[in-house]
Amino acid sequence: MPRVKFQDLELEYDTFGDPADPALVLVMGLGAQMINWDVRLCGLFVDQGFHVVRFDNRDIGLSTELAHLPVPDFAALAAGDTSTAPYLMSDMAADLVGLLDALGIERAHLVGASMGGMIVQQAVIDHPERVLSLCSIMSTTGDKSVGQGRPEIVATFGQPAAATREEVVEQRLAASRMTRSPGFEADEDAVRERIAASYDRSNRPMSTLRQLAAIVASPDRTEGLRGVTAPALVIHGSHDPLVHRSGGEATAAAIPDAELIIVDGMAHDLPLDVWPTVVEAVTANAKRAR
Template structure:
């Protein structure tokens, strides 16, 4: 399905039964840098639906089947500190998300964001506080200066675009071997399948570069997070090399009353073995909101 939001087109999918306006649990999943909405595994979503959530996943701008911009970002300049050429910021992506809520007819929702998606979710809660019932920020951070990547993770992130479908799949496998969870076996077939589907849906490395510039151009959200009054959960891998653990700790420290849940052996992904515990923690959070 498609919706017009904040001047762009957003592709989205809905899972589960339509929520009750008063007692239902509408839940919006926000994906991270360079990842299409299919990065949210349908089995993971099924666990959330089984807990009573109506779930929406969507492609952020510049990825998947949502609107792609054409501005050529100066990534090297942005990495050097000059982000004046950024075509948009995380705040703009948060406004996209608020527009999607409008299109869905959702006055508010529980919002779960991973990596850049966590940044977008944080910005949504700050900029549109009435729209977010609860906030779950996964493997994310308060700003580009906190929880920076290891050298190996940054090198994997900045590898030049892969030419062709098979090379793109191999590149995805190589990247997740660096940034994934060292304490859990990588599901190589699943990673390869997501890479295949992503390539076939829309392969646009320039779009991912624009998203990275948007992250670098965005201001620290600490002050805004301190003003939140909603239930919040911060989930982080203790072995995350891309957004290192100080990012999660800073997020939890900034949000009043936030719970910090960390997992040893977890890197910058969601190992299948942890899905039940993560879903249970999210469900506990959304239930807290419902009881307020």
């Protein structure tokens, strides 16, 4: 796959569709690689007339690993001392804009899932001139009073990393069962294959901790979101145990004229049966862009 370089970073990316079509950039979440955006879902967006771009966020997948940065002190972060946070959502939003620059894309439609939703929120706050429309999926504003997940699920991000490939796959599969949508059929074999493919492509447990620190240390985006003028769509699951639906509701409430879709039975994943809803809603929202 190709990659772009700017400043001290290289970002791995790939594209689908005709570069002459409007760009739709997919931004993945905490510790997740771009391959978590299923190629079939990318194809559905291409069918709607988008040039789809997906990429590995900094520190994950095949993009630049930032292992030289300090290990985050989560006790200090919880107490308000952000000095050990390696970077912030604003840095990751700037990465997204750097990718657009490198690809010669002036403005794009942005779709972010979980931490990716935080990144696209920050991007439209910091770089509004680059955003045609945005969609924030299963995400939150950074306001600590909303969107908080169940403690036992949040704690899985801090558990010791498994030693072998098989153990890592089983550990992540167990975690995925905790965030799986109860209202939709799950294909556990497909989930296992995706987890194994992610491990084989890149396994960076410390990178996930650095990204988690960036989430914790980044400021509340609520006030910044109040000034957003781009068409905005917020999608959230009714049964999300990792980012409570109140995070999505607060995001939609903060952005003027944002559309909120609560998907009944969806948790913190994107089941196959939800894809048509997501594609239809994202496409309709993009058509609202000037």
